Amino acid sequence: MLKRVGIEVSLAVAEAVRLARADVISAYPITPQTHIVEELSHYVANGELDAEFIPVESEHSAMSAAVGSAAAGARTYTATSSQGLALMHEILFIASAMRLPIVMTVANRSLSGPISIWNDHSDIMAERDIGWVQLFVEDGQEALELSMAAFKIAEDHRVLLPTIINMDGFILTHMIEPIEFPDQKTVDAFLPPFEPAMRLDPAHPVSMGPVGVPEVYLEAKKQCEQALLDSKPVVKEVLDELNELFGRDYDLVQTNGKDGAETRFVTMGSLGESVYTAVEALNAEGKDVGQTRIRLWRPFPVEEFLAACKGAKRLIVIDRAISPGSVCGPVAQELKSVLYGQPNAPEIVNVICGIGGRDVPIEEFKEIYALAQAGKLEKTYTLWGLNSNA
Amino acid sequence: MLRDIDLSGYKKITAKNMPKESLVASGHRACQGCVEVLAMGMVTKVAGPNTVVVNATGCMEIITSPYPQTAWKCPWIHVAFENASAVASGIESGLKALRRKGKIGDNPNVIAFGGDGSTFDIGFQSLSGALERGHNFLYCCLDNEAYMNTGVQRSSATPYGASTTTSPAGRESIGQQTQKKNMPLICAAHNIPYVATANPAYHLDLMNKVQKALAVDGPAYIHIYAVCPTGWGIKGETGIEIAKLATETNSFPLYEVVGGRFNFTKQIKKPKPILDYLKPQRRFRHLTEKDVAYIQKQVDADYDYLERLVRATNDAPAE
Numbered sequence: 001m002l003k004r005v006g007i008e009v010s011l012a013v014a015e016a017v018r019l020a021r022a023d024v025i026s027a028y029p030i031t032p033q034t035h036i037v038e039e040l041s042h043y044v045a046n047g048e049l050d051a052e053f054i055p056v057e058s059e060h061s062a063m064s065a066a067v068g069s070a071a072a073g074a075r076t077y078t079a080t081s082s083q084g085l086a087l088m089h090e091i092l093f094i095a096s097a098m099r100l101p102i103v104m105t106v107a108n109r110s111l112s113g114p115i116s117i118w119n120d121h122s123d124i125m126a127e128r129d130i131g132w133v134q135l136f137v138e139d140g141q142e143a144l145e146l147s148m149a150a151f152k153i154a155e156d157h158r159v160l161l162p163t164i165i166n167m168d169g170f171i172l173t174h175m176i177e178p179i180e181f182p183d184q185k186t187v188d189a190f191l192p193p194f195e196p197a198m199r200l201d202p203a204h205p206v207s208m209g210p211v212g213v214p215e216v217y218l219e220a221k222k223q224c225e226q227a228l229l230d231s232k233p234v235v236k237e238v239l240d241e242l243n244e245l246f247g248r249d250y251d252l253v254q255t256n257g258k259d260g261a262e263t264r265f266v267t268m269g270s271l272g273e274s275v276y277t278a279v280e281a282l283n284a285e286g287k288d289v290g291q292t293r294i295r296l297w298r299p300f301p302v303e304e305f306l307a308a309c310k311g312a313k314r315l316i317v318i319d320r321a322i323s324p325g326s327v328c329g330p331v332a333q334e335l336k337s338v339l340y341g342q343p344n345a346p347e348i349v350n351v352i353c354g355i356g357g358r359d360v361p362i363e364e365f366k367e368i369y370a371l372a373q374a375g376k377l378e379k380t381y382t383l384w385g386l387n388s389n390a
Numbered sequence: 391m392l393r394d395i396d397l398s399g400y401k402k403i404t405a406k407n408m409p410k411e412s413l414v415a416s417g418h419r420a421c422q423g424c425v426e427v428l429a430m431g432m433v434t435k436v437a438g439p440n441t442v443v444v445n446a447t448g449c450m451e452i453i454t455s456p457y458p459q460t461a462w463k464c465p466w467i468h469v470a471f472e473n474a475s476a477v478a479s480g481i482e483s484g485l486k487a488l489r490r491k492g493k494i495g496d497n498p499n500v501i502a503f504g505g506d507g508s509t510f511d512i513g514f515q516s517l518s519g520a521l522e523r524g525h526n527f528l529y530c531c532l533d534n535e536a537y538m539n540t541g542v543q544r545s546s547a548t549p550y551g552a553s554t555t556t557s558p559a560g561r562e563s564i565g566q567q568t569q570k571k572n573m574p575l576i577c578a579a580h581n582i583p584y585v586a587t588a589n590p591a592y593h594l595d596l597m598n599k600v601q602k603a604l605a606v607d608g609p610a611y612i613h614i615y616a617v618c619p620t621g622w623g624i625k626g627e628t629g630i631e632i633a634k635l636a637t638e639t640n641s642f643p644l645y646e647v648v649g650g651r652f653n654f655t656k657q658i659k660k661p662k663p664i665l666d667y668l669k670p671q672r673r674f675r676h677l678t679e680k681d682v683a684y685i686q687k688q689v690d691a692d693y694d695y696l697e698r699l700v701r702a703t704n705d706a707p708a709e
Contacts, residue, residue: 007551022500023484023487023491024480024483026479026483040591049486050491052483052486052487053482054479054480054483054523054536055523056476056479057515057516057519057522058474058515058516058519059516060473060476060516061479061516061519062472063478064469064470064473064476064477064479064480064516065476065477065478065479065483066480067469067480068444068467068469068476068477068478068479068480068481068482068483068484069480069481069483069484070440070466070480070484071477071480071481071484072480072485072488073484073488073493073494074482074484074485074487074488076484079708090470091469091470094469094470096554098469148592167692178500181558193493196467199465199507200442200465200466200481201494202439202440202441202442202464202465202498203467203496204465205439205462205463205464205465205466206465207455207460207462207466207467208465208466208467208468209455209464209467209469210455210457210460211452211455212403212457213456213457216457216458216465220457254567263476264657280584293484312616323455363548374410380601
């Protein structure tokens with residue numbers, strides 16, 4: 001069933017979209033997302049994927065075409081990054097409000113200015129409140145499998161929401177990894193064809209995207225919020241099915257290192273692997289430290305996160321975006337909200353690192369740990385590695 | 391480039407076989423005398439129920455869709471202001487893929503409606519992109535020459551000399567100081583199979599153009615003159631009269647561009663002076679005799695240019 005191949009992770013994601021039998025792919029080139037849609041356009045050109053490939057003139061139109069295609073009842077995929085995601089911003093809210101199960105890969109990248117093609121999470125953190133299901137992957141295998149799972153989650157009639165798979169630009173997208181591929185038969189059994197709840201069908205006319213007068217707008221918003229909150233058990237269910245099928249242990253929140261550790265790193269995305277290595281090394285030195293990985297970012301899995309941090313006295317939250325004018329990075333803000341009022345809530349130490357592609361070697365996480373233990377990090381947040389001459 | 395276009399699917403509409411069923415129900419919320427909604431009704435009568443409509447944000451979207459009501463008898467979608475063409479691209483591609491895979495049987499018309507703001511200005515990019523990619527859909531610009539939905543602000547379709555809330559006439563200004571962008575020509579430059587201008591005062595001409603636009607394979611663009619009594623400062627019952635004057639003065643000539651060939655569909659033997667058209671409209675009432683003379687000169691020059699295009703493209707052989 002599984003075939004192991006050394007492959008660039010972007011190409012593995014394209015393969016996932018092919019295996020998912022997408023009907024329509026709309027795409028605009030943006031680094032470091034390009035390899036995914038280039039590969040998909042080759043599949044279509046060679047007849048290896050029976051789909052319409054729409055090479056649109058902007059990311060705004062990529063998302064707009066995706067909305068049209070999904071509304072027509074087609075399984076729809078797109079991918080973007082950074083400025084492209086920002087250009088889609090307006091339409092992202094509409095896609096979720098219309099309950100259209102578009103799947104999008106975001107190759108996470110920093111935002112201008114200054115222009116930077118390298119990785120951090122500032123693009124997606126500006127899109128926290130769009131009402132999409134959002135997951136973060138850490139490695140290539142996960143990128144492949146969650147990309148297929150994303151269609152199953154999005155298209156489930158209990159969800160019907162667009163879904164983003166976040167993967168770190170370059171650090172993950174351009175990495176060559178050994179990846180196990182399922183065959184088409186397995187994927188077909190896992191992912192049934194898209195059955196839209198509603199589509200633009202002249203035999204059954206519907207009006208989509210009407211005017212929301214003040215008497216109905218709030219209720220419409222509440223319904224969208226409820227749909228997003230209700231997606232959590234479905235995400236869990238799909239991950240469980242995936243685990244069964246491929247022998248994985250994906251969960252909404254994951255823990256590494258020492259159980260019930262006093263200090264825990266909290267990570268999201270590929271830096272989690274570096275942190276994991278640091279935590280293992282620290283554990284080997286007898287240090288009381290663990291790691292909590294957030295896989296599902298929206299809807300935020302509050303209960304699962306609290307359970308995964310049980311017993312911790314201190315959380316070192318690694319943020320990959322700056323939230324100017326706020327008291328800390330966006331993930332730390334989220335966790336402070338989650339923990340507020342909780343009995344024995346751990347202290348939050350926030351480190352913002354790896355901004356604009358700045359390298360954070362494993363050794364530096366050990367350093368961060370030592371400084372946190374000594375109480376030498378900022379009470380608000382620490383911009384790690386900031387050159388004081390800047 | 392000149393090329394032959396297959397119009398075998400086109401069946402001429404006359405007063406006898408004119409379709410009566412509009413996809414826009416009465417009871418919508420358009421202003422009294424709105425010619426724009428009238429035009430939309432004419433287009434959808436021709437298109438018939440096997441149609442999917444995309445609406446850009448604007449008057450026509452607002453007046454037909456306040457939830458829980460809808461005036462639409464066909465599948466209809468509104469996403470945003472600037473992206474009707476991109477949404478239509480997605481719908482057309484989605485339907486195409488599903489049809490090829492045997493998941494759906496029918497082949498509906500895809501029609502996008504946008505006002506002049508969403509066509510000339512903010513949606514220009516997505517329209518150009520969709521035309522260039524060759525999606526099989528009809529784009530109808532309902533041109534009322536300003537942003538009427540937000541309170542009569544100027545657009546790049548606002549004619550020279552018109553007073554709007556953001557190009558007001560004043561001691562130092564004539565009102566709109568630029569010439570109207572020539573959208574039909576810009577669309578024709580995309581080398582799409584069908585482009586036309588249409589005027590609801592000439593309803594059979596308009597409806598036949600919709601027929602042709604839907605019959606061709608690929609993108610079609612119809613530029614529809616949509617008189618706005620509210621924004622133009624005219625009496626509600628005079629909309630069609632004003633619309634007729636626009637064509638009778640050669641200010642809005644009726645023509646089509648099929649496979650690159652320009653042809654008039656209605657020629658005015660003795661054009662009326664432009665003053666006849668300008669005078670009844672409040673937006674032009676500040677204009678002096680000198681201004682009117684200047685506008686007349688522009689109208690004549692534009693018409694002359696169009697005549698040259700007709701001659702040039704019909705003299706040349708197809709490639």
